[in-house]
Amino acid sequence: MEVLFTFLPKDHQQQQLREEFPEVQFHFTYKDKTHLPDAQVLVTYGEDIQYAFGPKEKDLHQS
Numbered sequence: 001m002e003v004l005f006t007f008l009p010k011d012h013q014q015q016q017l018r019e020e021f022p023e024v025q026f027h028f029t030y031k032d033k034t035h036l037p038d039a040q041v042l043v044t045y046g047e048d049i050q051y052a053f054g055p056k057e058k059d060l061h062q063s
Helices: 010-020 058-063
Strands: 001-004 025-028 041-043
Touching: 010 025
Parallel strands: 001 025, 001 041
Antiparallel strands: none
């Protein structure tokens, strides 16, 4: 499983996640879309979602 964080957790938090879930591939990035197509899980604060998706997709939250 691939998990993409669109923010950078503290180093010790990243290490803890990797140790607890060694079978998961974690990507900790900021404004980098490289791993987005392969990610099964997207972890975000929400306000940075426009960096993960293009202009069309950023309006998805509006219904």
